[in-house]
Amino acid sequence: xxxxxxxxxxxxxxxxxxxxxxxxxxxxxxxxxxxxxxxxxxxxxxxxxxxxxxxxxxxxxxxxxxxxxxxxxxxxxxxxxxxxxxxxxxxxxxxxxxxxxxxxxxxxxxxxxxxxxxxxxxxxxxxxxxxxxxxxxxxxxxxxxxxxxxxxxxxxxxxxxxxxxxxxxxxxxxxxxxxxxxxxxxxxxxxxxxxxxxxxxxxxxxxxxxxxxxxxxxxxxxxxxxxxxxxxxxxxxxxxxxxxxxxxxxxxxxxxxxxxxxxxxxxxxxxxxxxxxxxxxxxxxxxxxxxxxxxxxxxxxxxxxxxxxxxxxxxxxxxxxxxxxxxxxxxxxxxxxxxxxxxxxxxxxxxxxxxxxxxxxxxxxxxxxxxxxxxxxxxxxxxxxxxxxxxxxxxxxxxxxxxxxxxxxxxxxxxxxxxxxxxxxxxxxxxxxxxxxxxxxxxxxxxxxxxxxxxxxxxxxxxxxxxxxxxxxxxxxxxxxxxxxxxxxxxxxxxxxxxxxxxxxxxxxxxxxxxxxxxxx
Numbered sequence: 001x002x003x004x005x006x007x008x009x010x011x012x013x014x015x016x017x018x019x020x021x022x023x024x025x026x027x028x029x030x031x032x033x034x035x036x037x038x039x040x041x042x043x044x045x046x047x048x049x050x051x052x053x054x055x056x057x058x059x060x061x062x063x064x065x066x067x068x069x070x071x072x073x074x075x076x077x078x079x080x081x082x083x084x085x086x087x088x089x090x091x092x093x094x095x096x097x098x099x100x101x102x103x104x105x106x107x108x109x110x111x112x113x114x115x116x117x118x119x120x121x122x123x124x125x126x127x128x129x130x131x132x133x134x135x136x137x138x139x140x141x142x143x144x145x146x147x148x149x150x151x152x153x154x155x156x157x158x159x160x161x162x163x164x165x166x167x168x169x170x171x172x173x174x175x176x177x178x179x180x181x182x183x184x185x186x187x188x189x190x191x192x193x194x195x196x197x198x199x200x201x202x203x204x205x206x207x208x209x210x211x212x213x214x215x216x217x218x219x220x221x222x223x224x225x226x227x228x229x230x231x232x233x234x235x236x237x238x239x240x241x242x243x244x245x246x247x248x249x250x251x252x253x254x255x256x257x258x259x260x261x262x263x264x265x266x267x268x269x270x271x272x273x274x275x276x277x278x279x280x281x282x283x284x285x286x287x288x289x290x291x292x293x294x295x296x297x298x299x300x301x302x303x304x305x306x307x308x309x310x311x312x313x314x315x316x317x318x319x320x321x322x323x324x325x326x327x328x329x330x331x332x333x334x335x336x337x338x339x340x341x342x343x344x345x346x347x348x349x350x351x352x353x354x355x356x357x358x359x360x361x362x363x364x365x366x367x368x369x370x371x372x373x374x375x376x377x378x379x380x381x382x383x384x385x386x387x388x389x390x391x392x393x394x395x396x397x398x399x400x401x402x403x404x405x406x407x408x409x410x411x412x413x414x415x416x417x418x419x420x421x422x423x424x425x426x427x428x429x430x431x432x433x434x435x436x437x438x439x440x441x442x443x444x445x446x447x448x449x450x451x452x453x454x455x456x457x458x459x460x461x462x463x464x465x466x467x468x469x470x471x472x473x474x475x476x477x478x479x480x481x482x483x484x485x486x487x488x489x490x491x492x493x494x495x496x497x498x499x500x501x502x503x504x505x506x507x508x509x510x511x512x513x514x515x516x517x518x519x520x521x
Contacts, residue, residue, distance in 0.1 A: 003331040003385055007338050011055070011062060014115050018199055021109055022206030035064040036192075036202050039209060039217040040076035042083070047072060048219065053198060056122045056349035056392035057328060058385070065198050068220040073228040076216050077189065080160045081234035083214035084187035088156040092185075096143050099183050102211035103143075106175075106204060107136055113171065116200035121167055122348035122392070124329045127292055134172035134474060139179045141475045142497070146183050149494055154501035156185030157260060159236030160214075161500055162229045163190040164222070164250070166242045167351055168295050170197035173241060173472075175204050177491075178215060181500045186236065187214040191229055194222065195351050222246065230254065237261060237500060241297070243414075244484060251487045260489065262499055262510070266412045267439030267485035269461070270302040271469075272429050273309055274452075276445040278467065279316045285469050286320045290396065293326065293347035293416045298441045298471050301413050303420045304432045310422055314374070321375050321396050324416070327383035343383060350415055353391035359415040360394065362407050366419075369403035374420070410435050426455060434460045438483015441470040462486065463521045478509070478519045486511050495519065 015034060019026045024044045027035045033052075037044040048066030055062050068076070087095075106113065110132050117128040142149075161181045165174040170193070178188040190205070192198045198219065205217040218225070230238050230253045237260035240250045247265035254261055276282070289300050305313050329348040332340070350356045367373055377395025384390055396416040402409045408419050421432045433442055442461035446452035449466050456464040460482045463470035472479050473492055480490030489499035489510040498508060509519045 002334060003328070003383055004334065004336075005385070006330050006332045006336055006342055009115065009118075009330045009342075011060070011119055014112070014119055015063070015199070017112050018116060018203050021112060022203045025202045025206045029064055033061075033064055035066055036198055036219070038066055038068060038076075038219060039202075039205050039215065040068070040072070041079040044206070054352075055119050056196070056352055057119060057330075059353060059389035059391055062119065063199060065192065065219050068218050068225070070224050070228050073218060073220060073225045074232065076218050077160075077162075077228055077232045077234050080187050080189050080214070080216045084156070084160040084236070087182075087187050087214045088185045090185070092147065092150065095183055095185065096146065098212045099139065099143055099179055102179065102208045102213055103136055103139060105207040105211060106132075109203065109207065110136070113200050113204060116203065117170065117197065118329050118348075120199055121170070121196040121351060122329060123292060124345040124348055125342040126344065131169055131171045135176040135179075138172070138176050138474050139183075142180050142183055146497065149497040150184070150501070152504040154184075154498070154503040157236030157500060157502060159234045160187035160189050160216075161237045161239060162235045163188060163239045164226075164229060164242070165190070165193060165239070167193035167196040168292070170200050171204065174201065177239060177496070179208070180496055182213050182215070184497050184500050186500055187216070189216040189218070189229065189235075191222075191225060192217060192219040226250065226253065231257070235259065238263070240264065242266075247487070260499065261487065262489045262491055263487040264297065264440070264481065265485050265487070266297060266414070267461070267481060267483070268302050268410065268412050268436035269298060269300050269439045269441045270304055270433040270435070271300045271443045271445065272304045272433050272455070273313055273445045274306045274426065274429055274455070275447055276306075276309060277447055278445070279312060281467065282445055283316050283320055286317060287323065287346075289469065290321075290324045290346045290416060293350060293394070295347075295350065295414055299412075299414075300441075300443065300469060301418050302433075302435070303418065304429055305420060305422055306429070307422050307424050318375060318398070321398055321418070322377075324377075324396050326393065326395065326416075328385055328388060331383045331385055347416065349392035350394055351392070355415070356392045356394045359413060359417060362413060363397050363399065363417055366399050366402045366406040366408045369406050371402040371406065371408075371419070372400040374398040374400050412436070430455065430458050436484070438481060438485040440472075440479075440481045440485050441465070443467075443469050462490075462518070478521060480510065480518070482511075488512065490519065
């Protein structure tokens with residue numbers, strides 16, 4: 001059956017809605033192509049070198065992103081520092097009112113923000129809406145709780161918070177964090193992710209700026225801007241979300257500094273299966289785990305299975321993998337009409353064709369090294385448009401026993417590729433689940449919950465689920481990592497406000513050079 005784009009969802013329609021919502025944030029190149037301005041020095045400015053941004057959905061160019069150099073970034077940071085000093089003196093009641101105004105404006109444009117995420121980072125409609133909704137609902141909770149959180153005399157940091165985040169959750173991670181940082185009395189600086197989310201973030205920050213919030217949004221290469229956004233003396237704290245390579249560089253740049261920081265890095269989150277029989281329960285969790293192609297920091301790409309349970313596990317697991325739905329997130333049949341639901345998919349493309357090719361190479365490398373391919377899906381039959389570029393799409397794959405030298409053995413794939421490791425003892429179970437020297441989450445499937453609790457103590461994960469997955473969490477739930485997966489202060493709930501303020505009693509929870517302290521999770 002021939003497919004087409006759902007009416008009203010084309011990129012030209014979506015971009016027109018974005019420009020109408022925030023005309024001050026857009027410009028054009030000499031040849032008429034849309035370009036995003038930078039929100040620097042108190043306003044939207046047509047500065048920077050335009051660079052085309054492509055969508056992973058079909059590899060077409062969406063807009064041009066104006067990239068700043070280090071000198072321009074230094075000017076933006078200096079201005080943000082001055083705005084921070086004024087904002088820090090603003091009464092809490094007024095800060096709450098302005099954040100509320102921003103939330104109301106963002107809520108009014110919720111569907112536009114979600115559709116931008118569909119096009120920019122390939123999220124299916126349901127997941128894109130969830131990203132926006134989690135951001136808005138989460139910040140509204142902080143507005144209600146902020147008086148209590150600051151009641152012990154906590155004050156804003158000495159300078160603005162610099163936010164360098166990955167592309168996968170522009171709203172529920174980046175914008176959410178910024179709005180809470182603003183609520184706590186800090187000006188904020190955000191670097192636009194290079195790989196996706198720029199237009200969504202531009203519209204969101206235009207609405208935040210109209211509400212009178214001291215926010216800066218700038219674009220540029222990480223290599224050129226990192227020195228400024230991390231080490232500039234005006235910066236009060238650095239918030240980083242991303243991989244271990246770039247996170248390590250940020251941490252290294254802060255070694256000789258006492259600057260507040262929270263650096264979230266990837267880890268190989270593992271699900272251990274030992275003395276377990278509740279297979280229907282596990283099946284439901286497995287299907288949900290493929291949402292957004294496992295392109296999230298709390299995905300579970302590793303299953304460590306007791307040898308005596310491998311056959312039963314595969315009887316449940318393989319049908320789930322084969323049922324995963326992926327494809328163009330806006331492709332519908334000819335009989336689709338306005339008001340009908342958009343495609344219900346587990347995931348669309350990966351973030352880029354380059355990432356997809358890298359992941360395919362990792363799978364091939366592991367198989368050549370001895371891994372057993374239990375399942376390798378195909379793009380054939382997935383819902384795509386005729387003639388569509390599908391270079392960023394990867395079908396699910398499952399590998400048994402990846403070799404020790406394989407990159408998939410110790411690192412998170414950040415895509416729909418699972419690995420299965422077979423073990424014979426609980427010591428082997430723990431060793432294999434701890435393969436990446438620290439993780440954000442882990443889970444144990446075990447009928448004996450008392451035994452599972454004992455095993456969980458030795459897992460190097462910040463959160464451990466017993467017969468259920470764990471996630472980043474919302475509202476009051478803390479979030480962090482163990483080992484190499486996290487450096488600096490933990491966040492989430494009260495801990496996020498404590499991380500971006502000073503004062504009060506007691507030291508921060510987190511992983512620091514001289515101590516680590518963990519809250520109850």
